[in-house]
Amino acid sequence: MSAPPDFHSGINQGVAPATYGQGERPPRGDYAQARTDYTCDQDWAAYSAADHDLYRRLYERQAAQLPGLACEEFIDAVKHLGEPTHIPHFDALSDTLYRATRWQVVAVPGLIPEEAFFALLSQRRFPVTGWIRKPEEFDYVVEPDVFHDLFGHVPLLFNPMFADYMQAYGAGGLKASRLESCEYLARLYWYTVEFGLIDTPAGLRAYGAGILSSAGELRHSVTSPAPQRLGFDLERIMRTRYKIDSYQASYFVIDSFRQLIDATAPDFTPVYERVSRLGELSAEARLATDQLR
Ligand SMILES: [Fe+2]
Numbered sequence: 465m466s467a468p469p470d471f472h473s474g475i476n477q478g479v480a481p482a483t484y485g486q487g488e489r490p491p492r493g494d495y496a497q498a499r500t501d502y503t504c505d506q507d508w509a510a511y512s513a514a515d516h517d518l519y520r521r522l523y524e525r526q527a528a529q530l531p532g533l534a535c536e537e538f539i540d541a542v543k544h545l546g547e548p549t550h551i552p553h554f555d556a557l558s559d560t561l562y563r564a565t566r567w568q569v570v571a572v573p574g575l576i577p578e579e580a581f582f583a584l585l586s587q588r589r590f591p592v593t594g595w596i597r598k599p600e601e602f603d604y605v606v607e608p609d610v611f612h613d614l615f616g617h618v619p620l621l622f623n624p625m626f627a628d629y630m631q632a633y634g635a636g637g638l639k640a641s642r643l644e645s646c647e648y649l650a651r652l653y654w655y656t657v658e659f660g661l662i663d664t665p666a667g668l669r670a671y672g673a674g675i676l677s678s679a680g681e682l683r684h685s686v687t688s689p690a691p692q693r694l695g696f697d698l699e700r701i702m703r704t705r706y707k708i709d710s711y712q713a714s715y716f717v718i719d720s721f722r723q724l725i726d727a728t729a730p731d732f733t734p735v736y737e738r739v740s741r742l743g744e745l746s747a748e749a750r751l752a753t754d755q756l757r
């Protein structure tokens with residue numbers, strides 16, 4: 465799931481077309497097929513040979529880049545997606561995933577409203593967009609497609625700790641909706657689940673889906689001197705705006721998935737209050753208290 469202003473937001477009214485981000489573009493998915501929880505059937509037979517071939521080319525380009533740039537947990541789990549010769553059947557992938565961490569993948573038409581997204585995560589069901597980008601979008605697609613959602617997100621759902629983090633995030637999201645603090649939580653998602661880096665004994669590695677499914681940002685995020693890389697800091701992240709149309713200006717680095725779990729376990733209510741008081745920061749901001757990594 466992804467789109468401005470974050471990778472999972474949108475406003476839907478019944479099965480009417482979603483609006484999201486700047487609210488100008490029409491949605492790409494077929495929302496008429498969606499159930500009330502926004503899941504739908506994966507119309508696997510509708511994929512053309514060209515769709516499967518596009519998926520394979522995207523997969524192979526990314527897989528070739530993973531060594532030395534992606535975290536080992538991700539590299540180890542990519543194989544669960546199966547042979548890249550075709551777009552996976554979500555049902556079969558769900559069976560494998562459920563046996564590993566009790567997560568499942570479910571098809572959705574595209575972007576779905578935040579509350580629906582949070583609800584699915586809290587049920588350990590990861591929404592995956594059914595459609596695949598067009599060939600001319602090989603290098604960049606604005607909205608999340610099946611390749612981003614599957615290749616970027618699903619491998620780490622095989623990791624028990626990360627899988628628990630994702631469920632906790634969904635539960636926290638439902639609560640944040642009630643507190644009208646979704647924007648802060650969206651930044652946490654953005655700077656961890658989508659664009660997170662992790663420090664490992666072998667060096668800095670990527671674990672965020674937005675990075676791992678991006679042809680250019682994978683190497684950029686790990687090796688370029690241009691962006692700043694800061695130690696994970698929950699409140700700092702919640703204050704920090706992000707880039708939706710370029711590589712990130714700042715990345716936040718965790719030391720372990722355990723750190724992510726521990727830092728996000730406490731009740732966020734007082735955190736939201738402090739963050740609201742402190743005010744937001746630009747994507748490029750540098751504070752005296754930042755830990756440069
Ligand atoms: Fe995503």
